[in-house]
Amino acid sequence: MATVPPLARILLVDDDPNLLVILADQLHDDGFDVTTARDGEEALRRLEEGWPDLLIVDLMMPRMDGLALARRVKERADLPIIVLSAIDSGDSKAQVLETVAEDYITKPFHYPELRARVNRVLRRVGDNVPAGALRLGPTLTLDLRRRRALVDGQAVTLTPVESRLLYALAASVGYVVTTETLLARGWAETEAPDPSYVWVTMRRLRQKLEVDADRPVYLETVRGAGYRLNRLAGDGPASDGALPPGSDPPAPSTG
Amino acid sequence: MLRSLPLRTRVFLALAFVALVPVTLFGAIAVAQVGGGVRTEQEASVLAIARLGAQQIGSGGGFDSSTAQRLALATSKTVTILTNGGVLLGASDPAHAAALPAGFDPTAPPPVVQANGAITAYAPILGPAGQPVAVLAVSQPTAAGPEIAPLLATALVLTILLAVALSFVLARSLVRPLTEIADTLERLQAGDLTARLPVEGDDELAHLAASHNRLAAALAARNRSLQLVLEAIARLSPKDGVESTVSTAESAATDAFGFLGTRVTLGAAAADEPLEERVPGEAYAVSVPLQIGDDRVGRLTAMLTPTRDWGPADTDLLAIFGSQLAVAIRNAELYADVQSLSELKSDFLRGVSHNLQTPLTSIRAFAERLNAEENDPHLAIIVEQSQRLSRLVDQLLTVSKLEAGTLRPNVDVLALGPLVGRVWQSLGREGQPFDLRDEAPGWLVAADRDWVEQVLWALLDNAVKYGGGGAVEVGIGLGMAEDPHVVSGPCIVTTVRDHGQGVPAEDRERVFERFTRLERGNGDGHASGSGTGLGLSVARGLVRGMGGDLWLADVDPGATFAFSLPAERIEEA
Numbered sequence: 001m002a003t004v005p006p007l008a009r010i011l012l013v014d015d016d017p018n019l020l021v022i023l024a025d026q027l028h029d030d031g032f033d034v035t036t037a038r039d040g041e042e043a044l045r046r047l048e049e050g051w052p053d054l055l056i057v058d059l060m061m062p063r064m065d066g067l068a069l070a071r072r073v074k075e076r077a078d079l080p081i082i083v084l085s086a087i088d089s090g091d092s093k094a095q096v097l098e099t100v101a102e103d104y105i106t107k108p109f110h111y112p113e114l115r116a117r118v119n120r121v122l123r124r125v126g127d128n129v130p131a132g133a134l135r136l137g138p139t140l141t142l143d144l145r146r147r148r149a150l151v152d153g154q155a156v157t158l159t160p161v162e163s164r165l166l167y168a169l170a171a172s173v174g175y176v177v178t179t180e181t182l183l184a185r186g187w188a189e190t191e192a193p194d195p196s197y198v199w200v201t202m203r204r205l206r207q208k209l210e211v212d213a214d215r216p217v218y219l220e221t222v223r224g225a226g227y228r229l230n231r232l233a234g235d236g237p238a239s240d241g242a243l244p245p246g247s248d249p250p251a252p253s254t255g
Numbered sequence: 256m257l258r259s260l261p262l263r264t265r266v267f268l269a270l271a272f273v274a275l276v277p278v279t280l281f282g283a284i285a286v287a288q289v290g291g292g293v294r295t296e297q298e299a300s301v302l303a304i305a306r307l308g309a310q311q312i313g314s315g316g317g318f319d320s321s322t323a324q325r326l327a328l329a330t331s332k333t334v335t336i337l338t339n340g341g342v343l344l345g346a347s348d349p350a351h352a353a354a355l356p357a358g359f360d361p362t363a364p365p366p367v368v369q370a371n372g373a374i375t376a377y378a379p380i381l382g383p384a385g386q387p388v389a390v391l392a393v394s395q396p397t398a399a400g401p402e403i404a405p406l407l408a409t410a411l412v413l414t415i416l417l418a419v420a421l422s423f424v425l426a427r428s429l430v431r432p433l434t435e436i437a438d439t440l441e442r443l444q445a446g447d448l449t450a451r452l453p454v455e456g457d458d459e460l461a462h463l464a465a466s467h468n469r470l471a472a473a474l475a476a477r478n479r480s481l482q483l484v485l486e487a488i489a490r491l492s493p494k495d496g497v498e499s500t501v502s503t504a505e506s507a508a509t510d511a512f513g514f515l516g517t518r519v520t521l522g523a524a525a526a527d528e529p530l531e532e533r534v535p536g537e538a539y540a541v542s543v544p545l546q547i548g549d550d551r552v553g554r555l556t557a558m559l560t561p562t563r564d565w566g567p568a569d570t571d572l573l574a575i576f577g578s579q580l581a582v583a584i585r586n587a588e589l590y591a592d593v594q595s596l597s598e599l600k601s602d603f604l605r606g607v608s609h610n611l612q613t614p615l616t617s618i619r620a621f622a623e624r625l626n627a628e629e630n631d632p633h634l635a636i637i638v639e640q641s642q643r644l645s646r647l648v649d650q651l652l653t654v655s656k657l658e659a660g661t662l663r664p665n666v667d668v669l670a671l672g673p674l675v676g677r678v679w680q681s682l683g684r685e686g687q688p689f690d691l692r693d694e695a696p697g698w699l700v701a702a703d704r705d706w707v708e709q710v711l712w713a714l715l716d717n718a719v720k721y722g723g724g725g726a727v728e729v730g731i732g733l734g735m736a737e738d739p740h741v742v743s744g745p746c747i748v749t750t751v752r753d754h755g756q757g758v759p760a761e762d763r764e765r766v767f768e769r770f771t772r773l774e775r776g777n778g779d780g781h782a783s784g785s786g787t788g789l790g791l792s793v794a795r796g797l798v799r800g801m802g803g804d805l806w807l808a809d810v811d812p813g814a815t816f817a818f819s820l821p822a823e824r825i826e827e828a
Contacts, residue, residue, distance in 0.1 A: 108612050200825060
């Protein structure tokens with residue numbers, strides 16, 4: 001939670017006044033600066049007055065629905081968005097949502113879960129991850145916003161947890177990310193998270209992303225520390241020579 | 256060399272040489288005949304001269320050389336006078352004096368003898384008393400006639416040989432191209448459309464070869480068209496929508512048939528449109544109706560270059576393409592209809608879900624907040640029941656999605672133990688004994704957390720409802736490979752056991768049927784009538800969707816439900 005800036009501003013948009021009131025209350029109690037809007041039009045007017053750090057929007061609203069609002073907002077700025085919806089991940093609309101919003105929460109939600117997701121999204125905003133595709137080598141390109149990877153030209157779907165881990169790793173390509181950090185990123189709202197989740201998920205990710213899972217070149221284990229995502233030598237703009245896979249890649253700018 | 260001659264010339268030559276054989280034969284026979292005649296004539300004339308000379312000498316001439324010379328001069332033949340015994344009395348040319356043939360008999364008719372390149376006739380010279388006193392021999396060199404025969408024979412043999420040889424060569428040169436044609440046609444028939452005949456010269460065979468090659472080329476072109484058409488048809492997918500199907504088909508037809516352009520017009524009216532007349536020298540249109548039986552879908556019209564031939568076979572091929580395209584378009588239309596209906600249904604369900612879940616969210620949030628402030632057990636019940644209600648709404652939606660097959664799990668790894676504990680807590684049965692044994696601590700399951708939570712909730716809720724208030728026992732262990740429910744690869748089997756009355760034998764499969772609520776004794780009446788009859792059916796659907804299975808494992812004592820899920824061993828990697 002240390003990375004959450006004090007008094008992060010949140011614009012909360014929902015057509016249910018009851019939910020609006022209680023949610024605003026709860027978020028306010030947890031130290032967020034909350035503004036509310038009853039529909040899309042009002043939300044856009046609020047945005048004119050000042051940009052928040054995060055937008056929480058209900059999917060189903062009269063006149064302009066949450067998806068349309070999210071699209072309008074994204075056209076103007078890369079403002080992180082969490083969508084509240086009564087649909088779950090199996091729904092076709094959820095797939096569309098994922099390409100526009102940073103995250104979504106199914107109604108009815110448990111407030112602590114919402115808070116965990118808000119914190120996670122706000123933290124991710126600080127990450128230095130390109131919005132588009134991230135090419136790591138001839139056989140691997142990550143497209144995290146669409147929760148997928150291109151492995152040898154084949155699209156591979158990533159689960160939410162996998163893409164969260166890759167987000168954290170991609171934010172510091174070439175540097176070690178500790179297992180604890182990864183655990184906090186991937187399983188923030190999970191009961192009793194255990195480092196074994198990270199280990200096994202990394203093994204599964206290698207099977208998905210590496211050409212040879214037994215000899216990984218992209219997802220490298222750093223014994224006793226954590227994991228490192230490598231950009232292969234001779235690939236990508238940050239490279240300056242033919243380094244063997246697995247050696248320290250050229251240091252990217254740490255802005 | 257012969258091959259370069261036109262076929263006509265070759266046939267003519269062959270016939271001519273064959274005709275020469277009888278001609279030469281007849282000629283030889285004629286010459287032989289004529290030669291015989293000449294000889295007979297010569298013999299007769301020599302004999303006549305001999306007889307005349309013998310009479311002349313007999314009637315007063317000397318038997319000496321001067322008489323012989325006189326006679327030779329008068330007859331221009333060689334004349335010899337011999338005694339009956341063969342003694343030479345006089346000769347016109349002593350160097351060529353004739354001798355009496357062996358066994359000469361003066362009283363016999365005078366013989367004519369051919370010998371030493373001359374014809375010699377012998378005539379007796381009769382004395383006054385009529386008795387033969389001497390013999391007169393008149394000789395003449397044999398005429399050239401007889402020497403022609405061998406020449407002719409040679410000519411005949413040569414002609415026959417030549418005729419046979421030429422016929423053979425010509426026959427070969429005639430048959431070889433025919434054999435080649437037959438071979439090529441056989442290859443063509445066997446499916447080798449690249450088989451071509453060599454075109455040599457400008458004769459009938461060359462024309463035949465050229466037209467065969469054109470035929471083969473046309474067949475190959477149609478074959479290619481057909482292949483392209485089939486590939487294009489295979490590419491058409493109803494999921495792409497009508498517009499994409501039409502545009503794919505248009506470009507495919509243009510490629511496959513070599514059209515200038517192709518246009519598909521949809522609608523029954525378009526199927527009946529008449530075609531414009533072809534104007535020579537201008538690009539012209541061909542067209543087929545797109546129909547499935549009598550069901551008219553539209554029309555495909557294509558433009559061809561003015562020089563392009565368009566035969567009935569091309570029309571047939573285009574018609575096949577047209578009928579396939581019609582089916583593809585109709586499929587795409589139907590698919591789009593189904594899609595929009597399915598989207599409508601999804602929208603409806605989303606609406607229902609939203610309208611039920613939003614108030615529930617408020618109820619729950621307020622109750623939780625109030626409960627935190629006042630700690631009133633009634634508020635806890637409101638929270639619990641609002642949760643239950645929203646789960647039931649979720650179940651209904653899940654059923655509809657399981658039916659539509661649109662559910663996809665987000666498979667991540669998780670430890671089952673803590674999740675089981677949390678779900679048990681959420682049921683709010685603090686007073687009821689609960690036992691959780693995790694016998695596979697070195698393993699995680701690979702599954703969708705939300706789904707597993709739904710499954711656990713359904714099973715635990717079920718155990719509470721029908722368990723008679725007794726202990727609920729949950730066991731987590733590695734799956735046994737011999738268990739028929741265990742999926743391939745390592746898996747974790749979770750069992751949920753209650754201590755109720757179990758499930759009657761006849762109901763063991765029915766418990767998984769939708770909207771089934773069995774007459775099972777329930778514990779304290781708390782949950783009576785609260786089930787939807789969906790829990791186990793949905794749970795089984797979800798577990799199977801994650802590559803596992805859910806089944807009724809044991810019924811005595813109490814009921815034991817079990818489910819398996821793919822497992823991953825915990826190893827630092």
